[in-house]
Amino acid sequence: MPIGDYELHKEIGKGAFSVVFLVTEKKTKKQWAMKIIDKKSSSKAALETEIEIMKKVDHPNIVKMHEYFESTDKIYLIVELVTGGPLFDRIVDKKSFTEKEAKLITQQLLQSLVYLHSIGIVHRDLKPENLLLKTPTDLTVALSDFGLSKIVGDDVFMKTTCGTPSYVAPEVLNNISNSPTAYSDAVDMWGVGVITYILLCGFPPFYSEDIRKLFESILSASYDFPNDYWSNVSKEAKHFINCLLTVEPTKRYTAKQALQHPWIVENNQTEPLPH
Numbered sequence: 001m002p003i004g005d006y007e008l009h010k011e012i013g014k015g016a017f018s019v020v021f022l023v024t025e026k027k028t029k030k031q032w033a034m035k036i037i038d039k040k041s042s043s044k045a046a047l048e049t050e051i052e053i054m055k056k057v058d059h060p061n062i063v064k065m066h067e068y069f070e071s072t073d074k075i076y077l078i079v080e081l082v083t084g085g086p087l088f089d090r091i092v093d094k095k096s097f098t099e100k101e102a103k104l105i106t107q108q109l110l111q112s113l114v115y116l117h118s119i120g121i122v123h124r125d126l127k128p129e130n131l132l133l134k135t136p137t138d139l140t141v142a143l144s145d146f147g148l149s150k151i152v153g154d155d156v157f158m159k160t161t162c163g164t165p166s167y168v169a170p171e172v173l174n175n176i177s178n179s180p181t182a183y184s185d186a187v188d189m190w191g192v193g194v195i196t197y198i199l200l201c202g203f204p205p206f207y208s209e210d211i212r213k214l215f216e217s218i219l220s221a222s223y224d225f226p227n228d229y230w231s232n233v234s235k236e237a238k239h240f241i242n243c244l245l246t247v248e249p250t251k252r253y254t255a256k257q258a259l260q261h262p263w264i265v266e267n268n269q270t271e272p273l274p275h
């Protein structure tokens, strides 16, 4: 089925806000991913401004936007096709990553955030599902979904993210009204802390069936490193996570600071030196 200049092949993914198809651009025969999003209330001007910003974003660890068009009730985003699937699936397959692998992934995520934050963009929805792997064979990550909060509208976005709040920063839970810190860069850094934690052990730092308890543990950053899963993880890695899972947003590490943390910078040799 053709849509505009594109031939649709098959569905390759579903997210919180969209359905994603593999498509070929008729003219160039190039393959892309097409994200189809239900149009919500956001005004046409606001949408266009946001998409223009997304089109300018250009970083090796961020899914590149190619073009967009719309119909009366849908928005079509044509984006760079990545083939490694969501990082989340790899975590499920592998249980957890080695420290070296986790570090490599975290470093790329931090680089993409230093870039986004430097041009005034907050992702707001960092979670393993929104980190895609560029190819099935290596660990190059591509951040997806930034800017979507603006496109789908704040109401829908808050409902979706706060519906499963395991990744949400305390100030976002606290806010819901109008705190200026709720959408600051620091929100993303909390997400980096949660993702790094999951990469290293395979389960999230904050988890409870009881939503009130979950909220409470996030609001007080009550998490630990259970010995059964964490005894072999370096203290630098734990310290790194501590610096990000800090309740007070102004004390939380920025992306720049995190990139300079010893866990990221130092090539932690764990093997003993030869005699």
Ligand code: ADP
Binding pocket: 012, 013, 014, 015, 016, 017, 018, 019, 020, 033, 063, 079, 080, 081, 082, 083, 085, 086, 129, 130, 132, 144, 145, 148
């Ligand atoms: P949503 O914004 O609706 O949450 P996502 O961007 O998270 O959508 O994408 C949902 C799923 O679609 C992803 O988990 C992935 O499997 C697939 N997908 C998204 N973008 C791409 C892409 N650029 N290339 C390949 N697959 C993609």
Ligand code: MG
Binding pocket: 015, 016, 017, 129, 130, 145
């Ligand atoms: Mg998503």
